[in-house]
Amino acid sequence: MQLKNKKVIVTGASQGIGKAIAQAFVKQGSDVAIFATNPDRLKQALKELEDVKIDQNQKIIAKKVDVSIFDQVETAILELLKEFGHIDILVNNAGITKDNLLLKMSEEDFDRVIAINLKSVYNTCKVLTRPMIKNKKGKIINISSIVGLIGNPGQANYAASKAGIIGFTKSLAKELGSRNICVNAIAPGFIQTPMTKELPENIKEQMLKNIPLKRFGLPQDIANLVLFLSSYMADYITGQTITIDGGMVT
Secondary structure, three states: OOOOOEEEEOOOOOOOOOOOOHHHHHHHOOOEEEEEEHHHHHHHHHHHHHOOOOOOOOOOEEEEEOOOOHHHHHHHHHHHHHOOOOOOOOOOOOOOOOOOOOOOOHHHHHHHHHHHHHHHHHHHHHHHHHHHHHHHEEEEEEEOOHHHOOOOOOEEEEEEEEHHHHHHHHHHHHHHHHEEEEEEEEEEEOOOOOOHHHOOOHHHHHHHHHOOOOOOEHHHHHHHHHHHOOOHHHHOOOEEEEEEEEOOOO
């Protein structure tokens, strides 16, 4: 896909979908920086990325960053710009859930989900927009969710954050299109990750009944689309939200 030597940032990359995305880029020969908050998982992810490098000159950088805090994001990205020279691709994957019915949902849980899932996208894009414009190219991929399209009981905060990502993506795509920067969103369905593993079995069984392909997705399924959207093959795709859900939402 001609992604060798591309400079990439992936947020929320210490596990699950984010780690799979980072690994996919490394296997393509890209220089990759991963952001996460858990130092142990970050260290383990860095080791795993180093193990799959195809070129010893590839740069793999791990940074402990709370992406909901603008100053931390700005500091980390400015450091990377000095190290990498520029950033070609940004993947906003960081996300959390704090599920509860709205009647029982605390303000703290609502605000935290919005901050990590949505405010983080503002933070990274705010810092990187000017350097990408200066470079006259760039790819931004924001990981949303089908929950942002159809909603889900007990996830008003999560659904709001993921729907917000879709609106943000469409708006930013219109702002940056004339600068040769493509901005797209991916809306995964039920993907096998540590986050979804914690769901009760009866919920998983019910969701499986609604998936025409009759199986849950894998993190690699999302990574494959991220690579495509990051490549020259997707240079005329922007402002789109693409679902990967086995046909669950049509």
